[in-house]
Amino acid sequence: MALIVQKYGGTSLMDTARIKNVANRIKLYHEQGHQLVVVLSAMGHTTDYLVEMASEVSSEPGKREMDMLLSTGEQVSIALMAMALDELGVPALSFTGGQVGILTDDRHTEARIHSISVERVRPHLDEHKVCIVAGFQGVDQHSNITTLGRGGSDTSAVALAVALGARECEIYTDVDGVYTTDPNKVADARKIDRLSYEEMLEMARLGAGVLHSRSVEMASKNNMVIHVRSSFNNAQGTLVVPEDEVMEQVVVRGVSLKTDEARIAVVDIPDRPGLAADLFSRLAEAQVNVDMIVQSTGKDQKNTISFTVTEKTLNDSRRIVEAWLRDLESGSYEVDEEIAIVSAVGIGMKSHSGIAARMFQALANVGINIEMISTSEIKISVVVSMDDGRGALQAVHEAFELGKAS
Amino acid sequence: MALIVQKYGGTSLMDTARIKNVANRIKLYHEQGHQLVVVLSAMGHTTDYLVEMASEVSSEPGKREMDMLLSTGEQVSIALMAMALDELGVPALSFTGGQVGILTDDRHTEARIHSISVERVRPHLDEHKVCIVAGFQGVDQHSNITTLGRGGSDTSAVALAVALGARECEIYTDVDGVYTTDPNKVADARKIDRLSYEEMLEMARLGAGVLHSRSVEMASKNNMVIHVRSSFNNAQGTLVVPEDEVMEQVVVRGVSLKTDEARIAVVDIPDRPGLAADLFSRLAEAQVNVDMIVQSTGKDQKNTISFTVTEKTLNDSRRIVEAWLRDLESGSYEVDEEIAIVSAVGIGMKSHSGIAARMFQALANVGINIEMISTSEIKISVVVSMDDGRGALQAVHEAFELGKAS
Numbered sequence: 067m068a069l070i071v072q073k074y075g076g077t078s079l080m081d082t083a084r085i086k087n088v089a090n091r092i093k094l095y096h097e098q099g100h101q102l103v104v105v106l107s108a109m110g111h112t113t114d115y116l117v118e119m120a121s122e123v124s125s126e127p128g129k130r131e132m133d134m135l136l137s138t139g140e141q142v143s144i145a146l147m148a149m150a151l152d153e154l155g156v157p158a159l160s161f162t163g164g165q166v167g168i169l170t171d172d173r174h175t176e177a178r179i180h181s182i183s184v185e186r187v188r189p190h191l192d193e194h195k196v197c198i199v200a201g202f203q204g205v206d207q208h209s210n211i212t213t214l215g216r217g218g219s220d221t222s223a224v225a226l227a228v229a230l231g232a233r234e235c236e237i238y239t240d241v242d243g244v245y246t247t248d249p250n251k252v253a254d255a256r257k258i259d260r261l262s263y264e265e266m267l268e269m270a271r272l273g274a275g276v277l278h279s280r281s282v283e284m285a286s287k288n289n290m291v292i293h294v295r296s297s298f299n300n301a302q303g304t305l306v307v308p309e310d311e312v313m314e315q316v317v318v319r320g321v322s323l324k325t326d327e328a329r330i331a332v333v334d335i336p337d338r339p340g341l342a343a344d345l346f347s348r349l350a351e352a353q354v355n356v357d358m359i360v361q362s363t364g365k366d367q368k369n370t371i372s373f374t375v376t377e378k379t380l381n382d383s384r385r386i387v388e389a390w391l392r393d394l395e396s397g398s399y400e401v402d403e404e405i406a407i408v409s410a411v412g413i414g415m416k417s418h419s420g421i422a423a424r425m426f427q428a429l430a431n432v433g434i435n436i437e438m439i440s441t442s443e444i445k446i447s448v449v450v451s452m453d454d455g456r457g458a459l460q461a462v463h464e465a466f467e468l469g470k471a472s
Numbered sequence: 473m474a475l476i477v478q479k480y481g482g483t484s485l486m487d488t489a490r491i492k493n494v495a496n497r498i499k500l501y502h503e504q505g506h507q508l509v510v511v512l513s514a515m516g517h518t519t520d521y522l523v524e525m526a527s528e529v530s531s532e533p534g535k536r537e538m539d540m541l542l543s544t545g546e547q548v549s550i551a552l553m554a555m556a557l558d559e560l561g562v563p564a565l566s567f568t569g570g571q572v573g574i575l576t577d578d579r580h581t582e583a584r585i586h587s588i589s590v591e592r593v594r595p596h597l598d599e600h601k602v603c604i605v606a607g608f609q610g611v612d613q614h615s616n617i618t619t620l621g622r623g624g625s626d627t628s629a630v631a632l633a634v635a636l637g638a639r640e641c642e643i644y645t646d647v648d649g650v651y652t653t654d655p656n657k658v659a660d661a662r663k664i665d666r667l668s669y670e671e672m673l674e675m676a677r678l679g680a681g682v683l684h685s686r687s688v689e690m691a692s693k694n695n696m697v698i699h700v701r702s703s704f705n706n707a708q709g710t711l712v713v714p715e716d717e718v719m720e721q722v723v724v725r726g727v728s729l730k731t732d733e734a735r736i737a738v739v740d741i742p743d744r745p746g747l748a749a750d751l752f753s754r755l756a757e758a759q760v761n762v763d764m765i766v767q768s769t770g771k772d773q774k775n776t777i778s779f780t781v782t783e784k785t786l787n788d789s790r791r792i793v794e795a796w797l798r799d800l801e802s803g804s805y806e807v808d809e810e811i812a813i814v815s816a817v818g819i820g821m822k823s824h825s826g827i828a829a830r831m832f833q834a835l836a837n838v839g840i841n842i843e844m845i846s847t848s849e850i851k852i853s854v855v856v857s858m859d860d861g862r863g864a865l866q867a868v869h870e871a872f873e874l875g876k877a878s
Contacts, residue, residue: 082528089529116548122488123495124555131558134566135551138544142522145541150529152537160540164570165615209571 068233069191070095073105073201073223077240078297079143080110082150088238088297089150092196096156101191103230105201105223106147108139129174133203133213137163140200140219147198158196161187163203163211168222170204170212177204177212179221182229191230199226217278224281228288235290238297239276243304244269246320246468252460254469258319259302261413262309265319266292268411268445272322282306309413317414317421318466323459327357328380328403329438329449330387331372335397337363342371348386354379358407358440358447372438374449377403405437406455409447410462422446428465434458474639475597476501479511479607479629483646484703485549486516488556494644494703495556498602502562507597509636511607511629512553514545535580539609539619543569546606546625553604564602567593569609569617574628576610576618583610583618585627588635597636605632623684630687634694641696644703645682649710650675652726652874658866660875664725665708667819668715671725672698674817674851678728688712715819723827724818724872729865733763734786734809735844735855736793737778741803743769748777754792760785764813764846764853778844780855783809811843812861815853816868828852834871840864 072095074088095102116135120127127135144160151158167183187197201219204212214221220237227235242257244266249255261269263286270279276294285292285306295303335341342361349356359373375383384401391397415421422439425446429436434457438449450458463469478501480494501508522541526533533541550566557564573589593603607625610618620627626643633641648663650672655661667675669692676685682700691698691712701709741747748767755762765779781789790807797803821827828845831852835842840863844855856864869875 082525085529119488119548119552120555123491123552124559126559127555128558131551131554131566134554134568135548138547138551141544141547142525142541145537145544146525146529148537148540149526149533152534153530153532160537162540162617211568 067099069101069103069230070234070236071103071105071223071227071230071232072236072238073219074107074238074297075219075240076107076110076113078238079106079108082146085109085143085146086150089147089154089156091297092151093154093156096194096196101194102196103187103191103226103232104147104196104198105219105226106140106143106198107201107219108136109143112139112142130210133174133211136213137200137203137211140202144198144200151196151198156196157194158198159190160198160200162200163222164205164209166197166199166226168204168225170206170214172206172208172210172212174210174212176215177206179204179214179225182225184226184229187230217281220278220281221284224284224290224292227290228284232290234293235285236293236295237277238295240296240298241276242296242299242301243294244276244306244320247322247459247463251323251456252463254463256468256470258304260305260307260312261319262312263306264309264444265411265413266306269320269322272324272409272411277306312413316412316466317418318410318412318468319414320412321408321410321459321462321466321468323455324407324409325452325455326377327374327405327407328377328401329372329374329405330383330399330401331370332387332391332397332399333368333370335369335371335391335394337367337369341369341394345371345387345390348390349375349383352382352386354383354386358438358449360438360440374405374407374438404452405449406452406458407447407449408455408458408462409445410466411445413444415444415446424465425462428461429458432457432461434461473505475507475509475636476640476642477509477511477629477633477636477638478642478644479625480513480644480703481625481646482513482516482519484644485512485514488552491515491549491552492556495553495560495562497703498557499560499562502600502602507600508602509593509597509632509638510553510602510604511625511632512546512549512604513607513625514542515549518545518548536616539580539617542619543606543609543617546608550604550606557602557604562602563600564604565596566604566606568606569628570611570615572603572605572632574610574631576612576620578612578614578616578618580616580618582621583612585610585620585631588631590632590635593636623687626684626687627690630690630696630698633696634690638696640699641691642699642701643683644701646702646704647682648702648705648707649700650682650712650726653728653865653869657729657862658869660869662874662876664710666711666713666718667725668718669712670715670850671817671819672712674815675726675728678730678815678817683712718819721820722818722872723820723824724816724874726818727814727816727865727868727872727874729861730813730815731858731861732783733780733811733813734783734807735778735780735811736789736805736807737776738793738797738803738805739774739776741775741777741797741800743773743775747775747800751777751793751796754796755781755789758788758792760789760792764844764855766844766846780811780813810858811855812858812864813853813855814861814864814868815851816872817851818872819850821850821852830871831868834867835864838863838867840867
């Protein structure tokens with residue numbers, strides 16, 4: 067008997083048949099006597115459909131109205147789920163973000179949660195009713211509807227779990243948990259049983275799409291256990307827990323491959339303080355997310371700065387770099403789109419030396435050339451050529467014995 | 473320069489192209505300097521689609537959750553309209569029923585408006601922004617979302633017009649206004665320029681679908697002028713106004729035909745006080761709407777009660793009548809489904825005598841037999857056989873010179 071928050075994503079709610087499946091799962095928990103708060107995303111492709119309509123009436127839809135529009139998706143899900151549960155004899159009530167007291171700032175489409183007032187749901191939980199809450203949404207201090215941006219429903223779920231003092235927050239998705247690497251790319255990939263918030267954060271940033279960074283940050287700050295698992299079976303998934311609860315201390319927890327980035331190398335620029343700061347401020351202002359940055363100074367006191375950006379923002383980045391070089395009146399730049407970034411993440415790196423060397427050796431053994439290196443306390447990333455991406459991922463996965471056979 | 477409330481129904485909002493059309497119309501008003509509050513229904517078939525999904529997850533969806541579900545339809549409309557207006561350079565903001573302070577009782581799916589607090593929209597109107605409000609919905613005192621039942625968006629619009637002290641409430645629909653009779657049934661039908669609330673109420677009850685009774689009642693109570701007009705052209709529509717503002721005093725304003733009713737005749741029952749009251753209470757409890765009622769007492773002190781009900785409720789009605797007769801231990805009943813009801817409505821009847829006679833004579837002239845008669849201060853209804861329905865409608869329409877040629 068515990069208070070549990072569960073979150074179900076869009077693929078678990080693709081149609082009314084899947085909604086009924088999820089309702090059956092919730093029923094089992096309810097019968098075990100648990101108090102349940104269930105957070106839902108919009109059904110399947112609802113959001114795409116709404117965005118499409120918005121684009122038909124406006125070339126640049128306002129953010130406040132976009133939130134008004136998109137928040138209906140989750141509202142449809144919660145109403146249907148409450149009906150489906152009621153049909154199974156499970157008493158349930160649905161709540162919008164505003165009704166459950168999720169108060170946010172007023173940054174529409176990417177709002178942050180300020181506070182949650184759980185007085186509205188607590189009495190219903192005590193009466194053993196299932197409370198179904200619309201994820202992804204809240205209201206600002208003037209009751210305007212806001213949304214929390216990408217992965218917002220995960221954040222809603224963790225925030226509610228924290229506010230209610232839940233035992234854990236279960237995030238249901240269409241995969242069995244967090245894997246050592248993408249199983250579509252490395253057949254040998256293994257599901258991870260437990261990992262720390264820090265590891266999950268790095269892996270989320272690297273595109274392990276199962277959890278959004280903000281939800282992990284919030285869980286980390288409040289020591290809320292997240293259980294990532296599949297809504298299509300009953301298998302135990304992956305527990306994301308405080309570092310000291312990670313039993314099995316491995317050096318590298320997972321490896322990842324990104325192929326949607328491009329490298330920009332700016333060469334022959336003066337070695338003056340503040341130059342790099344100026345460049346990266348300009349990129350940040352234009353919402354360009356820079357991933358790896360490497361700078362080196364040659365003997366002639368001329369600088370080279372290399373960095374990677376997503377291909378989506380490459381055109382913006384080119385424009386900014388060109389303007390910056392014009393202002394500098396020196397230097398030039400090159401772009402390489404045919405790159406791949408392979409990263410290894412593990413909290414064990416903190417206390418183990420030689421991890422980077424082991425990774426580089428593994429790549430050398432299979433004849434893969436490293437073009438760029440960047441390391442942090444719990445992550446090592448290397449840039450290799452696009453063609454070498456898969457091979458590099460495989461080699462690093464094996465080198466750290468992450469496969470099933472290990 | 474006036475404050476005007478406009479309401480657009482689902483057919484005016486069938487798709488994003490029509491939403492853009494309506495936005496253009498609103499823009500014209502805005503450019504003329506009017507303050508505008510625009511009330512919207514759900515787009516085209518949205519509600520049907522949502523109801524269909526509800527029926528897929530539940531055999532009997534709860535009313536609270538139904539309101540949570542259906543209210544998303546209007547929310548989508550208002551967000552898209554605000555975007556479409558913004559795209560045209562017209563500043564606009566959308567509001568849900570709750571946000572605009574439409575407080576209702578808690579009778580889900582058929583709530584009544586208690587109060588409206590217009591403080592939320594007033595400042596935006598003063599800044600010359602168009603306020604787009606979701607029709608059909610409100611919230612109860614616990615912030616649960618409620619809906620106002622059939623025709624609810626008309627009621628929202630009139631209530632807002634009253635609360636804001638608007639000059640008039642324009643109800644946009646897919647016809648040019650209120651007609652003397654259904655143009656699909658009588659080619660000669662003519663658009664009415666002005667009619668009184670009482671006349672509109674009677675005609676609405678008779679199925680002149682352009683306005684819902686509750687909205688007319690509310691307008692009547694507050695002397696709010698309703699302008700029923702088409703969203704597909706700029707023609708002047710029909711003004712619904714206080715009785716003393718109806719210039720042209722005609723005897724009969726319009727005539728109608730209903731063919732979806734059945735007549736139940738209960739015969740050979742004792743002439744005892746309270747018997748009829750008992751029968752009609754039972755019918756009311758079962759939500760059976762009784763239209764015409766005629767009672768007559770024969771020489772033998774035996775009573776006959778005839779009444780009409782819609783065919784939808786005929787089975788319920790049969791059951792109730794049978795149970796009532798069992799309790800009485802006397803009498804029997806007959807049902808005639810092959811009937812039509814022809815009604816004439818006009819405030820002029822109050823001051824003119826001989827209207828009923830003129831109507832009966834018109835029917836006699838074309839050889840139509842009257843099976844049942846019921847009159848009120850401003851309405852005369854007759855039951856004829858189903859086959860005679862169209863002919864009767866035509867004859868009465870001509871008798872009162874309602875056609876275009878007149």
